[in-house]
Amino acid sequence: MRILITGAAGFIGAATSAALLDRGDEVVGVDNLNDYYSVSLKQARLARLNGRKGFAFSQIDIADTKALDSAARGEFDAIIHLAAQAGVRYSIENPFAYEHSNLQGHLSVLELARRRKIAHLVYASSSSVYGANEKTPFAESDRTDAPVSFYGATKKANEAMSCAYARLYSTPTTGLRFFTVYGPWGRPDMAYLIFTEKMLKGEAIDIFNEGRMGRDFTYIDDIVAGVLAALAHPPGPSDNFHRVYNLGNDKPEELMRLVSLLETELGIEAKKNFIGMQKGDVERTWADISKARTDLGYDPKTSLAEGIEATIAWRKGLKTPLY
Template identity: 45%
Template sequence: MDYILVTGAAGFIGFHLSKCLLDQGYSVIGLDNINDYYDINLKYDRLKELGVKRTDAEEYNNLSSSTKFDNFKFIRLNLQDREQLPNLFKDYNFSKVCNLAAQAGVRYSIDNPESYIDSNIVGFLNLLECCRHNNINHLIFASSSSVYGQNDKIPFSVEDNVDQPISLYAATKKSNELMAYTYSHLYGFKTTGLRFFTVYGPWGRPDMAMFLFTDAIMNERPIKVFNNGNLERDFTYIDDIIEGVFKIIDKGTLSTDDKYALYNIGNSNPVKLMDFITEIERKIGVTTKKEMLPMQPGDVTRTWADVESLKKDYNYSPNTSVTKGVGEFIDWYKQYYRKNKNI
């Protein structure tokens, strides 16, 4: 049986992608180290949605079968494990690999640089080596809009120069792109990088703006608004992201001699931060206090994705409005925390 390997399967995007692939009949092995960067209970609950028992998922290097999907198995493993990751590739025939595992977060990278090198550089190199030595046809991997830094040309294009990252997180993601290009050039397997733009939606990460704002408002705390609210983000709903990633996995690379491809994947419709906050307040029915703060180190003023090449090559069509996306997240938040925390 051929499997697709999805790393970061207990994470926000990895969970949604795994579920999408399973619903479409693909066989998936999900990998995650379940680190404590944010609440691990949320990660285990995502896996529970995929039919993996927490007691099974807690064991390191234990391949757990799903009780919900016959075609899903989960393994808790670090990407940088140079003994066990190669063994996993030897034991299973992966038709494709989708790497969504990474140490995420721009601000966290300022105080915790080592974890970014370990996961995003050493771990990614280990994954590339496994792909090289096991005849993997196609590696799809997550990059980030953070690589654009303070780029003032809009919308952001993959043709733009991104040689001046302003956070270590961004530097590691740019490094991933360079490493993937080199391996494609040297060893002939195909790699596709995806620069994600501000993904939000149900089961989202607690360190992201959508979650932080909602959590603060629901718990009657003021929200922190950086750069005095003078920010714009290309907020992209999770379903639109998954649509794009799935099409690349399902269709594969285009019939071209170029082994390496790079795309932006976003909504291509930037929204002012204050308008985004207003929509959250409207949905919840509360106008909250706002703590206006200066710009944070490593942050950028605006993001805006040029996604024309992804539309052209894969018929990508993001169409979820902020109104709908915000509503879906808040409905999930209320249901999830009412169930788990009795609020």
Template identity: 45%
Template sequence: MPRVLVTGSAGFIGHHLVMALQRHASLVVGLDNLNSYYDPELKYERLTQQGFNREEISQGTLVQSIKAPNLYFTQLDIADAPALQQLFGEHRFDIVVNLAAQAGVRHSLDHPEEYVTSNLVGFANVLECCRHHRIKHLLFASSSSVYGLNRQIPFSTNHRTDAPVSFYAATKKANEVMAHSYAHLYGIPTTGLRFFTVYGPWGRPDMAYYSFAKAIVEGKPIRIFNQGDMLRDFTYVDDVVESIVQLLEVRPETCDVPYKLYNIGNNKPEQLLEMVALLERLLQRKARLDLQPMQPGDVQTTYAEVEELMRATGFRPHTTLAQGLQQFAEWFKAYHQVQEVPQLEVQ
């Protein structure tokens, strides 16, 4: 069984991934810088779910989970090259899954420097560690946002991605190009994962579905752009995690350059307003809509072609939006202690 490093392990996808990897790896080490892009309390709660004692977590200290003896965590920033090199040297990882990044399209409009530090400098540090420590497989998070102004649908990894519409997307495209160069120069088997609008329990509060749910419960208006005419390929987090687990041992070693990209999406775009309607029914409250024109950095439609993922793993994401949102709503109501309103009927 492999020894696996997961960066960004206190994040949304990272949390679910390390919980799953305990059954597939002899050692799982998670790292996260626990920054304050959104409330760090949610990150600490995820770590508690993973079995870590909050009082033991401190910068650079490796702590062991009380729930899984093969799971460890350290608070570390991938922008800290010496600390990252030391971690790689001590644990002899076979596989690295890089999920650490500064997320958020809108945030990148006002704080591009944070994306340079984490997504560019930090990722370059990860690549250097993979090079020097002879990692057998690097998997890294990209994003559907790299498709930018592409109008061909469904989005295919064969389509051009040279017209990003946000700086966040530009850094993710840069990650793909950087990773390709290291795969070519140093023979590192490398797999890029283009995630499509991931949602589910323990999600990020800045994501639309989460912020919409919070606004609905609090009776506040929901800002929806492009007058609500938005299509998103919503992908349930368990499907994302299963895709990653399946790809761990699918190393792109038969190509001239050992490098491969996959779309990780549900292959079924949904109207954003349909998501709102589902949340209304699940939360038993009516949403207040504030329809706005299209905002800078956004796109009207995302739609993943996933046949390559299916051919490589035999798996394709399949959770319906209704199924996934029900799981999210149940978690959301418990986590935020939302009072039930059984008498209210939402059409």
């Protein structure tokens, strides 16, 4: 297959690109390499892909429809759209970055898929669409009309935009609601890496909501397997060409368990600063993954202990600065 991947220098994009190259596919990656977090980390991820057979890369902004069109030269079997402004907390500080990449950028990708009559568009949504939903585990049929962050609102908008385009133009489109993805080469704005860096420096870590937080942590390899499984199952007319799936671990873990695993792997006792809830955050996430299991054969396998062990092993050998 020949696949266009947006956000190819990102955490999930680089890992997905590598998995596609491993199985012999051709990948055209695009990314604007913005400085929301360490550009050298993005370049280090790209350096592992550049030079591999079947990989090509263009540094462009997906919101620029002309640049996207010319970067996407030739025919594609599918698009995997992972470029976005991620992060719940930063969406309070800089909502326009989300409007640009997640709304304008998403529309630009939908338009490309429409014009090129792409056989399948797979895009990243997020557990944050569940917002104030208190029913656990979160199922795809639950209400998602009360986001609590602007980031969540843009991801919900992506689903609505994709649903409309799929119906209008019969473009098979699949949205994936990822749940707290972590692992080697991860995003330095996420708690597990913020904690790691602070612990290594002997600084105190901020524990939100006094530690009463639960997350359905999902290991990167399991997420990549889910993306590839979704790619192989394009929706058809009976679904109006659009489906969404939760990709989580179906095993919520307490925040303090994450901290204690990091302490074990780093051999450092964390200095803990217990503070209140952050604006825009939710207390608990938990994915009901039965739909993805049944339809896609999705079957996450990595425990948090195994995943954190692999992540810290990677961090210990990392030469690139994380911040």
